[in-house]
Amino acid sequence: EADLESGLPLKGKKILVTAGPTYEAIDPVRFIGNHSTGKMGFDIAQSAANLGASVILVAGPTHFKIENSLVKVVSVVSAQEMHDACHQYYDTVDVVIAAAAVADYRPKNVALNKIKKNTDSFTIELEKTKDILASLGEIKKNQFLIGFALETENEIENAKLKIQKKNLDLIVLNSLQDEGAGFGKPTNKITFIDSNFKVEPMELKSKEAVANDILNKVIAHFYE
Numbered sequence: 001e002a003d004l005e006s007g008l009p010l011k012g013k014k015i016l017v018t019a020g021p022t023y024e025a026i027d028p029v030r031f032i033g034n035h036s037t038g039k040m041g042f043d044i045a046q047s048a049a050n051l052g053a054s055v056i057l058v059a060g061p062t063h064f065k066i067e068n069s070l071v072k073v074v075s076v077v078s079a080q081e082m083h084d085a086c087h088q089y090y091d092t093v094d095v096v097i098a099a100a101a102v103a104d105y106r107p108k109n110v111a112l113n114k115i116k117k118n119t120d121s122f123t124i125e126l127e128k129t130k131d132i133l134a135s136l137g138e139i140k141k142n143q144f145l146i147g148f149a150l151e152t153e154n155e156i157e158n159a160k161l162k163i164q165k166k167n168l169d170l171i172v173l174n175s176l177q178d179e180g181a182g183f184g185k186p187t188n189k190i191t192f193i194d195s196n197f198k199v200e201p202m203e204l205k206s207k208e209a210v211a212n213d214i215l216n217k218v219i220a221h222f223y224e
């Protein structure tokens with residue numbers, strides 16, 4: 001039984017974390033990606049392990065590494081691969097923290113050979129990827145489901161819509177408003193919103209500190 005006194009309040013709990021970008025192939029040498037580094041997700045995985053949880057870290061392409069007997073890293077490239085890996089482990093976990101910046105669209109057709117620059121202009125048709133978190137929300141049993149939301153307008157309203165649409169228990173709203181926060185930065189400015197729409201703005205802080213704040217929410221879920 002996990003307990004607070006031991007300093008390992010998440011001992012015996014299993015947490016699935018997604019991290020990093022996904023890459024969607026255009027041809028054998030090119031892809032569509034984004035600026036996510038994976039730092040937020042790796043910091044969450046590290047903090048969770050420090051608290052005694054066993055972690056499955058499903059990570060898109062990133063240079064981050066983690067050596068910890070409590071963390072199993074599952075490396076993926078595309079949104080479809082991340083989707084499949086998450087579903088493979090979903091039944092076995094108590095918590096999901098979806099920090100990945102999953103591509104929303106992918107090329108509809110992937111060229112088998114490198115595309116040559118034969119024409120002056122060139123169009124790539126895109127199709128939607130699967131919404132991984134929404135697909136987990138749909139089949140949720142006891143899992144505590146935490147998502148992120150990146151918004152640049154109507155932040156709170158849009159984040160609340162995501163809670164409902166994806167059947168989440170908590171959302172971590174990421175503000176890009178602040179100069180020091182976001183992609184490639186060491187800090188994040190977040191606001192927690194829970195499934196009762198309680199809004200809790202947090203100070204600008206390091207991603208490590210944000211990771212700890214998020215895991216404190218997980219601990220509170222198990223102990224309150």
Ligand code: CTP
Nearest residue numbers: 098099100102129130131132133147148149150
């Ligand atoms: N997410 C996911 N699968 C996708 C897209 C997003 O699992 N195909 C997850 C992200 O990991 C994040 C949450 O959903 O935890 C919200 O991602 P975000 O990009 O903010 O929202 P979207 O639902 O993609 O909507 P939009 O980009 O249009 O705001």
Ligand code: CA
Nearest residue numbers: 101102103104
């Ligand atoms: Ca998106």
